[in-house]
Amino acid sequence: MRIFRILYLKELKTYFLSPFGWLILCFSSLMQGFALTATLKEFTDNAVAESLVSVVFNSPIFNIYFMFLFPVLTMRLFSEENRSGTIEGLLTAPVRTWQVVLSKFSAAYTTFLTLWIAAGVHFYLFTALTDVPPPFTNGELIGAFLIIALIGMLFISYGCLASALTSSQIIAGVVCTFILIFHMFLGLIPKFFGEQIPAAGFFNFISSPRHLVDFTRGLINTGTIGYYITTAVFFLFLTFHILDFRRWKP
Amino acid sequence: MRTLERVNPHHRFSKKNMIEISNLSKSYGRHKAVDQISFEVTRGEIVGFLGPNGAGKSTTLKMLTGFLPPTSGAARIAGKDIFRESLEVRKKIGYMPENVPLYIDMRVKEYLRFRGGLHGLSGGRLRKRMGEVMETCGLTQVRRKMIKTLSKGYRQRVGLADALIHEPDLLILDEPTNGLDPNQIRAIRRLIKNLGEKHTILISTHILSEVEMTCNKVVIIDEGKIKAADTPENLVNSMRRAGRVTVELQAPKPEVEESISQIEEVTRVVGESLLDGWNRFTVFAAPKTDTRLKLGRLVAQKNWSLRSLSRQIGTLEEVFIELTRKD
Ligand SMILES: Nc1ncnc2c1ncn2[C@@H]1O[C@H](COP(=O)(O)OP(=O)(O)OP(=O)(O)O)[C@@H](O)[C@H]1O
Ligand SMILES: [Mg+2]
Numbered sequence: 001m002r003i004f005r006i007l008y009l010k011e012l013k014t015y016f017l018s019p020f021g022w023l024i025l026c027f028s029s030l031m032q033g034f035a036l037t038a039t040l041k042e043f044t045d046n047a048v049a050e051s052l053v054s055v056v057f058n059s060p061i062f063n064i065y066f067m068f069l070f071p072v073l074t075m076r077l078f079s080e081e082n083r084s085g086t087i088e089g090l091l092t093a094p095v096r097t098w099q100v101v102l103s104k105f106s107a108a109y110t111t112f113l114t115l116w117i118a119a120g121v122h123f124y125l126f127t128a129l130t131d132v133p134p135p136f137t138n139g140e141l142i143g144a145f146l147i148i149a150l151i152g153m154l155f156i157s158y159g160c161l162a163s164a165l166t167s168s169q170i171i172a173g174v175v176c177t178f179i180l181i182f183h184m185f186l187g188l189i190p191k192f193f194g195e196q197i198p199a200a201g202f203f204n205f206i207s208s209p210r211h212l213v214d215f216t217r218g219l220i221n222t223g224t225i226g227y228y229i230t231t232a233v234f235f236l237f238l239t240f241h242i243l244d245f246r247r248w249k250p
Numbered sequence: 251m252r253t254l255e256r257v258n259p260h261h262r263f264s265k266k267n268m269i270e271i272s273n274l275s276k277s278y279g280r281h282k283a284v285d286q287i288s289f290e291v292t293r294g295e296i297v298g299f300l301g302p303n304g305a306g307k308s309t310t311l312k313m314l315t316g317f318l319p320p321t322s323g324a325a326r327i328a329g330k331d332i333f334r335e336s337l338e339v340r341k342k343i344g345y346m347p348e349n350v351p352l353y354i355d356m357r358v359k360e361y362l363r364f365r366g367g368l369h370g371l372s373g374g375r376l377r378k379r380m381g382e383v384m385e386t387c388g389l390t391q392v393r394r395k396m397i398k399t400l401s402k403g404y405r406q407r408v409g410l411a412d413a414l415i416h417e418p419d420l421l422i423l424d425e426p427t428n429g430l431d432p433n434q435i436r437a438i439r440r441l442i443k444n445l446g447e448k449h450t451i452l453i454s455t456h457i458l459s460e461v462e463m464t465c466n467k468v469v470i471i472d473e474g475k476i477k478a479a480d481t482p483e484n485l486v487n488s489m490r491r492a493g494r495v496t497v498e499l500q501a502p503k504p505e506v507e508e509s510i511s512q513i514e515e516v517t518r519v520v521g522e523s524l525l526d527g528w529n530r531f532t533v534f535a536a537p538k539t540d541t542r543l544k545l546g547r548l549v550a551q552k553n554w555s556l557r558s559l560s561r562q563i564g565t566l567e568e569v570f571i572e573l574t575r576k577d
Contacts, residue, residue: 006367018355085351089412092315092347093368094340 004099011107014076021111024072029118031065036122043135051136053123054216057144058209067180070152071173073112074159077104078243082167097244101236105160112152116145139218147215150228151208155180157235164242184208267326268293268420268450269314274323275474276309283309285474286323291467293419296446298461298482299454301471302574307454308348310471311424314452315345328419341369344418344449348425350409354398358389358408361397362415369416383411386441403434410438414445421445423453427460439464458566468566470573477573482566487538489564489572495533495541496562501554503529509548515539528557 015021039056042048048055056062081087090100123141127134162175187207190200204210211224269291276284284306291297301307312318314325316336324331330338353361362383366376384390387407392400397408406426413421426442427435435457442451443464455461461468462482470478470485478485499506503521510519510533518534535541542561549556 002370002372003368006364010364014355084354085347085349086353087351088312088317088347089345089351089365090368092317092340092343092345093365094337094370095368096337 003095004103007095007099007103008106011077011104012110015107015111024069024111025115025118028065028069028115031061032119032122035059035061035065036119051140051217052126052134053136053140053144054213057148057216058212063209067177067184069112069115070155070159070180071162071176073108074156074163074176075169075173076163077108077160077172078164078239079166079169079172083169091243098240101160101240101243105156105236105239108156108159109153112156113149116148120145137218140216143215143218143220146220146225147211150225151211153232154228154235155183157232157239158183160239161235161242164239266292268295269325269327269452271310271314271325272323274310274313274325275321276306276313276318277321282474284313284320284471287471287474287476289469289476289479291450291452293450294446295467296442296451296453296465297467297469298465299452299469299471300456300458300461300570301454301477305471305574306474307471308424311345311422311452311454312347315343315422316340341416342419344413344416344421346409346413346421346423346426348428348454350405352397352405352408352412355396357394357396358384358400359393361408362411365412366415371416379415379417383414386414387411388437403430406430406434406438410441419450421449421451421453423451425454425456427455427457435460458570462566470570472574478569485569486564486566489537489569494562495535495545496558496560497531497533497545497549497556498524498528498558499531499549499554499556500528501552506531506554509552510545513541513544513548515541515544 015024035056038061039052039059042055043052078087081090091097123134123136158179159172159176162179163169163172165175166172186203187209189203190197190207194200205223206227211221214221214224267290269289271290272288273286274284274288275282275286287306287310299307299310309318313320314327314332316332316339319333324333326332327339328342330342332339353364356364359380362380363376366379371379384393387410389404389407389411392404397405400408406429410423410426413423423442427438430438439460442453445451446464453465466481468478468480468482468485469476480488503523506529507519507521510516510531515535516533517536520532520534522530522532524530533541533545540561542559545559549559
């Protein structure tokens, strides 16, 4: 546990003791602000049946910057160690490979979660500073942050895998983006091919765009929570084996 | 092959040995980088690991430190199997990889604190060790500097400090003096010599004079195979050229060649005429012999005029070239 803490803090420092983490934080707060403002404008212009939370977290702006966060947050994690060779010092120290994987994942995930503090503050300010009744419920807000935390967990595990595969940050970022696009594509298959195809149920089950819609309406589903957690664990496990491959490769 | 200490793969581990390698091999695809090597390193020894570029030195060291798995064969460090008990082995080793990869965005002190922590040090003990290694490696002045602003030599010292921080039983250094200036090479050589009093050291290097000065044992590897493993003195003495004597005489060539050939240890005599009318004879003799005395007596007896008589002393460089020459 001590080793994990040392590794975790070191990774966290690379995000927050450099301009890098702050730039992402800045960028995402800005985009969150945009998404909220754009949505509020829509609300004043015409009547919207959905809640504010639901519309914000399904807006095109949200979808674009959200996908952008993961390659940026994760591409450096392992690829930079591979490129500079520091992986050799790291893995010849008495640390276990799973400690390395988990610490890097946790640091990226922590950073990801801190990005949403700004969004939370935005919604809090809305209720605190205006006397109009908030056009959303607490359940919807909790659902929204829950699904973002879940999707983030999975997407960061994709990013970890992509980064462990290569010694180039750029390639890691591109591979991560491709995996994300593919993931999103799978979820949209029923939309393209129609809900009547036999596998539609499966694709709907893993469809992140759909989960976003449901959870931001306050429809929280334990099956979905289980799906994100197990899939993320699976991809971290793959990452572990990629790193450990050196150890048992003949 | 002059491997004096062959390892029997089935024999029991002896407490005396720090490293025991038996039939260790590593292939990269079809290329055999390390081919069935075996040697031992006794506790307290400083061993120079030599070989031409691409011989398989770094590959061997990476296997010993648990970074690369061997394709076949086994090795033990302090009695622990490098593959099955990797974590235990890694605790005992201080490793400085080739080219010294470091986290360049960290400060020297921060880096050493991180690395010490990974090796299980904490609190006062960590602080004490950090102070000590920074002192030994001459880093105290730059401890607050970012590693990326350090010169190569200083980075090398950071790498060495990193390898030393947990007081490992075994130090494995891959070309520690590569790219250093002569002063720093001397400083590191002195440091290694001092460390050798407490630690076992396996050091890969291309600087042979350094090995002659610091190491009690030399292992020479070429194309993945061990060519020699012995003390530097023994290697030098057993060289083909060692014991060769040159004499410069004023006397008829055939007669001299004839007489010298009569000496017991002499294997061959080659005479050449010099421009000033003297003749130089190169006398080849069996290894580990000294024919100077007998030659002197012969010259005196025959009453030849003599102006020089010298025995060539081999150097490790000559041994190295003799063993690894491609022709
Ligand atoms: N990752 C790798 N993939 C394929 N071949 C490799 C790899 N690493 C090393 N080799 C090959 O293995 C052989 C041994 O390399 P190694 O780095 O061990 O040599 P070395 O003795 O350390 O040489 P040098 O003195 O140049 O450092 C070389 O032929 C090299 O090309
Ligand atoms: Mg090398």
